[in-house]
Amino acid sequence: MSAAELRGSEAALCPQVPELQKTTVRIQQPERVMGLIRAIKEQGGSKLQVISDFDMTLSRFGCNGRRCPTSHNILDNSHVISEDGKKKLKDLLHHYYPIEIDPNRTLEEKRPLMVEWWTQAHDLLSQQKIQKGDIAQIVRESDVMLRDGFNELFDQLHKYNVPMFIFSAGVGDILEEIIRQANVFYPNVNVVSNYMDFDDNGVLKCFKSPLIHTYNKNNSVLQGTAYFQQLSTRTSIILLGDSMGDLTMADGVPSVENILKIGFLNDKVEEQRGNYLDAYDIVLESDETLDVVNGILRYILMET
Numbered sequence: 695m696s697a698a699e700l701r702g703s704e705a706a707l708c709p710q711v712p713e714l715q716k717t718t719v720r721i722q723q724p725e726r727v728m729g730l731i732r733a734i735k736e737q738g739g740s741k742l743q744v745i746s747d748f749d750m751t752l753s754r755f756g757c758n759g760r761r762c763p764t765s766h767n768i769l770d771n772s773h774v775i776s777e778d779g780k781k782k783l784k785d786l787l788h789h790y791y792p793i794e795i796d797p798n799r800t801l802e803e804k805r806p807l808m809v810e811w812w813t814q815a816h817d818l819l820s821q822q823k824i825q826k827g828d829i830a831q832i833v834r835e836s837d838v839m840l841r842d843g844f845n846e847l848f849d850q851l852h853k854y855n856v857p858m859f860i861f862s863a864g865v866g867d868i869l870e871e872i873i874r875q876a877n878v879f880y881p882n883v884n885v886v887s888n889y890m891d892f893d894d895n896g897v898l899k900c901f902k903s904p905l906i907h908t909y910n911k912n913n914s915v916l917q918g919t920a921y922f923q924q925l926s927t928r929t930s931i932i933l934l935g936d937s938m939g940d941l942t943m944a945d946g947v948p949s950v951e952n953i954l955k956i957g958f959l960n961d962k963v964e965e966q967r968g969n970y971l972d973a974y975d976i977v978l979e980s981d982e983t984l985d986v987v988n989g990i991l992r993y994i995l996m997e998t
């Protein structure tokens with residue numbers, strides 16, 4: 695259902711979230727979505743947690759017709775990578791990215807190929823003698839942008855003590871630096887991602903395991919992190935993602951009562967729309983903002 699259709703019907707059920715009438719919003723089951731939002735509000739902020747992907751979900755996919763970099767791309771394009779290294783990393787991207795987003799391949803087919811991509815990219819990066827001390831400058835010099843409205847998102851969650859779990863197949867050291875430089879790395883934010891392993895001289899030697907790629911973002915890589923167990927009372931979840939792999943990010947959470955899945959559909963919109971609408975409760979098409987997420991949170995967290 696388009697936003698225009700929603701405007702005349704189910705949107706009226708939830709006039710408190712006017713952002714749902716944006717033209718970028720698509721919802722297959724509006725009544726279910728409104729029911730979920732109301733149920734999460736009834737449970738209150740003390741029962742809520744947000745689980746989010748980072749690259750192309752909290753960060754922007756594009757700006758003025760140009761692609762914005764992922765946390766891997768930030769490193770790949772930086773001054774610390776040799777020309778030969780840059781070429782090899784770009785070749786990998788051009789080969790594997792179309793596979794990652796191909797709606798005609800199964801996740802079973804994609805998984806081993808994603809392991810190949812990440813492993814080769816991490817090996818190449820580990821040959822580049824990247825210094826830990828260079829990370830802040832690399833991020834500062836990059837074209838990365840967080841989505842419009844990121845300040846309100848992080849500030850609201852911090853203000854109401856809502857835990858935010860960022861589960862990313864990107865590079866943890868880079869994404870942490872991005873949110874640090876944006877001044878929103880609050881104590882309620884926790885990150886699980888691929889982290890670099892530096893030697894005693896602060897030079898990158900390898901990446902720590904487990905390797906997290908787009909399609910293993912689930913319990914299998916969270917074993918050993920006690921994070922979700924500590925949050926067993928947080929039974930309402932808002933999940934934010936941009937790929938079909940992000941849908942399993944909450945699999946390790948015990949006793950989930952309500953989960954609202956919001957998906958950013960950034961690329962190959964026409965081809966992927968059907969799958970996204972089946973999988974996500976709310977789909978945001980080519981929307982570079984966090985307006986809808988902020989609107990829903992404002993409604994849920996506002997004191998009545």
Ligand SMILES: Nc1ccn([C@@H]2O[C@H](COP(=O)(O)O)[C@@H](O)[C@H]2O)c(=O)n1
Nearest residue numbers: 747748749764766767815862863864908
């Ligand atoms: N060498 C690589 C590997 C992956 N990417 C992209 O990073 C994204 C990270 O995954 P999330 O699920 O956390 O968003 C992924 O979508 C890959 O396209 C890359 O740019 N370079």
